[in-house]
Amino acid sequence: MTKSQSFRPLAAVEKKNQSIQLVNTINIAKAIEQLENSEASAQSIFIGTVPSMSGSFEVKKLFFESYEQMAIKEMAKISDVALSEFNLKKVILWHCLSTKVVGETVVFVGTCSTHRADAIAATKYIIDTLKEMVPIWKKEYFKNGSIWANAHP
Amino acid sequence: MKPQIYIYDYNEPYGSASKSMRVKxxxxxxxxxxxxxxxxNVDKPMTVSDLKEFLNKQYPxxxxxxxxxxxxxxxxxxxxxxLYLDDEIAIIPPVSGG
Incomplete structure (x- = not known):
């Protein structure tokens, strides 16, 4: 897989005020450039990366699986709600699939608005709701095995 | 061997189900x-909770x-x-994205 192929979305919803993507690799510079072009004064960003530890276990890598068609719909619903509830000018919501190693970016949430309070609150709403609703599953690989995160109560 | 259950096929009378339902x-x-x-394989009316009951029984x-x-x-x-035969049906275990 070449670099340009890895940035190509696996599924996407692209509109003037929102960019929703499932991708193999997140290009943070490109995401920030899109936010800056929206010409709103307040931009808020959340970036999630692969941690080195999960509880007391050392993480080797993560694998992300998704029900892509449904995931992109759920992501678009979250974005639509955020746009109207928080008076946003733009939402960027990109999530990675496939295998990721420690330190790699997994999720990028970017919002912009005229007022910082709206952008910050919207970013929190989007990442919190994504974690609750979007059909994406993370498998954590450790030295001695692997588990699907959150699978058991 | 694949587990067999029977759901209603609304296009055909009971007992003649020849269609199958797929679950992702x-x-x-x-x-x-x-x-x-x-x-x-299905030949009686089935709801989401019937499907869950079946899954829990078949796969403890x-x-x-x-x-x-x-x-x-x-x-x-x-x-x-x-549930209907032409529905796209999927099991969504607890999600863990982000």
Whole structure:
């Protein structure tokens, strides 16, 4: 897989005020450039990366699986709600699939608005709701095995 | 051997079901069931909760995982929702993105 192929979305919803993507690799510079072009004064960003530890276990890598068609719909619903509830000018919501190693970016949430309070609150709403609703599953690989995160109560 | 259940085929009389329902599996449910699409033969009315009951019985490990959902046509479905043969049905175990 070449670099340009890895940035190509696996599924996407692209509109003037929102960019929703499932991708193999997140290009943070490109995401920030899109936010800056929206010409709103307040931009808020959340970036999630692969941690080195999960509880007391050392993480080797993560694998992300998704029900892509449904995931992109759920992501678009979250974005639509955020746009109207928080008076946003733009939402960027990109999530990675496939295998990721420690330190790699997994999720990028970017919002912009005229007022910082709206952008910050919207970013929190989007990442919190994504974690609750979007059909994406993370498998954590450790030295001695692997588990699907959150699978058991 | 694939498990057999019977769901109503609304185009045909009872007992003559020749169609099958496919259920997509993901994450831990794919590991438990052992295939990415489960095929079920059906000839009686079935709701989301009937499907869950069947899955928990056929695959006891399904009742040990966290509360899972069923998606119908790429939307979260209520337990009382009816399933039809042309629906796109999927098991949604507890999500863990982000």
């Amino acid at each position: 599996t993901f994450g831990i449910s794919k590991d438990i069931i052992g295939e990415s699409t489960l095929t079920l 490990k399904m009742s040990t995982i966290g509360t899972y959902s069923i998606a119908v046509n790429q939307e979260y479905a209520d337990n009382h929702q009816n």
